[in-house]
Amino acid sequence: MLGDRIDRKTLDTVFSSFDELQEEYHSRLYELLQKEVKIMAKTITTQYGEFLNYDNLVRIGIVTNWEDAEPDENGIVTPDYEMVGTDTSGNQIPMGNYKTPEAAEAALADLHNWLSAEAYAVYEVKSGGDA
16 A cells, blocks of 8 residues: 555645645635625615515515505595515515506516526615606
8 A cells, every 4th residue: 555655754744734725625615605695695675765684585475455545536446566575474574566566566577587687785676656
């Protein structure tokens, strides 16, 4: 065997150098992963000026909001459509308000595209026009 032909002191020196290199490698890898985690954190700014940490949300969807609906001059009651996030505790957090379901779905699609692309660290929920 090769180890039998090399003196013990040389082997100890070589392997201690490998140990130091391996520890240095793992330390540097850990630092890089920590930086990557910080870069990938996502924040969503709601129409109401609140900041949401995306990691704490388990669901984002559109709900029909009849609570604030009032009849127009013709007596027709039209609801608003609200983008709502549900956090890990089950709390529902309003994120945006829209006059039509199409506008709400378009805003949700924009958010989905941003999350898929990971282009920015902060996303601002689109305005619903007159909402």
